[in-house]
Amino acid sequence: MNISEFAKIAGVSKSAVSRYFNDGYLSDDKRELIEKAIEETGYSPSISAHSIKTRVTKLVGVIIPKLSSESISRVVEGISEVLNAEGYELLLVNTSNDSSKEISSLELFRNNRVDGVILLATMFSELHMSVLNKMRVPVVIAGQRLEGFNCVCHDDEGAAYALTKLMLDKGCRRPAMIGVTREDMAAGKARWDGFCKAVSEAGLEVPQRFAEVSKFDMESGYDRAKRILSRAKRPDCLFCATDTIAIGAMQYCREAGIRIPEDLMIASVGDTKSGRVAYTPLTTAHLHYKTEGSDAAEMLLLELKKHEPVGKSLRLDFEIIERDSTGKCETV
Numbered sequence: 001m002n003i004s005e006f007a008k009i010a011g012v013s014k015s016a017v018s019r020y021f022n023d024g025y026l027s028d029d030k031r032e033l034i035e036k037a038i039e040e041t042g043y044s045p046s047i048s049a050h051s052i053k054t055r056v057t058k059l060v061g062v063i064i065p066k067l068s069s070e071s072i073s074r075v076v077e078g079i080s081e082v083l084n085a086e087g088y089e090l091l092l093v094n095t096s097n098d099s100s101k102e103i104s105s106l107e108l109f110r111n112n113r114v115d116g117v118i119l120l121a122t123m124f125s126e127l128h129m130s131v132l133n134k135m136r137v138p139v140v141i142a143g144q145r146l147e148g149f150n151c152v153c154h155d156d157e158g159a160a161y162a163l164t165k166l167m168l169d170k171g172c173r174r175p176a177m178i179g180v181t182r183e184d185m186a187a188g189k190a191r192w193d194g195f196c197k198a199v200s201e202a203g204l205e206v207p208q209r210f211a212e213v214s215k216f217d218m219e220s221g222y223d224r225a226k227r228i229l230s231r232a233k234r235p236d237c238l239f240c241a242t243d244t245i246a247i248g249a250m251q252y253c254r255e256a257g258i259r260i261p262e263d264l265m266i267a268s269v270g271d272t273k274s275g276r277v278a279y280t281p282l283t284t285a286h287l288h289y290k291t292e293g294s295d296a297a298e299m300l301l302l303e304l305k306k307h308e309p310v311g312k313s314l315r316l317d318f319e320i321i322e323r324d325s326t327g328k329c330e331t332v
Helices: 003-010 014-021 028-041 049-055 070-085 099-110 126-132 156-169 185-201 218-229 243-256 289-306
Strands: 059-064 089-094 116-120 139-142 150-154 175-179 211-213 237-240 265-269 283-287 313-316 318-321
Touching: 003 014, 003 028, 014 028, 059 070, 059 099, 070 089, 070 116, 070 289, 089 099, 099 116, 099 126, 116 289, 139 289, 150 156, 150 289, 156 175, 156 185, 156 237, 156 265, 156 283, 156 318, 175 185, 175 218, 175 243, 211 218, 218 237, 218 243, 237 243, 243 265, 289 313
Parallel strands: 059 089, 059 116, 116 139, 139 150, 150 313, 175 211, 175 237, 237 265, 265 283
Antiparallel strands: 283 318
């Protein structure tokens, strides 16, 4: 929809629409008509050469779910390196894993002058979609795939499948998983799907008692591992959605006298420093988080330079890092 078509729907002139989107003077009744039409149509103008000249700020909003995550810090580092080289500054907002803060942060950047937004997304609700469809500046989503938006994501399903298959190929026959909410399409649903695919291909099933949902922290990983492993019949391998959860599970194993990997193999996703230096080094999938950040920044710059949506979804590969938690790696 172009500006002329939108102006006709709103019942105002093209110049009135232009003044609205460029913060010019507008009477209250015309402003009300335009806002009503935006609500009905989801219209957002393309960034033309003229609007770039009048709106450019050299500021980019970056919305992150938490500050304490090693993976997120790597993503932000990648974003910062690319954008700083082009003279941009970052406005960083931490939502503390609160989806309502994600929405209010998007609204903040929609109504204030930034040149673009990079959203390190966790999950999407109808409210997310409503705000995203009204954004007046380019948005790139990092860490998740969302149809119709520029995205940089990981092969979460493939990583979970490969790690689970690795343990099953070593002889495990009682697999278990500690995952996260499946409302998170990447760390939650995709990793669960990868785990289930490997289990199904091996002709096995996962009892309900061998599947738990955790928060993204060690304490919750410890608690969920205790639920699974304190029973009389235990699994012989455990896939965890993140390294942090796996470290919590390993701590419970240590206290309970469960040997890793002799009694229980463990693998997870993240390749964090804590996993590398754990008392039993952790087998994991290395996701290219810094590359995710730099690619998201490059994607945003491309849209800003072209002044039109790029409409691209980029999925990054992974590397499996075998360590002692799944048994000694064979050398060739």
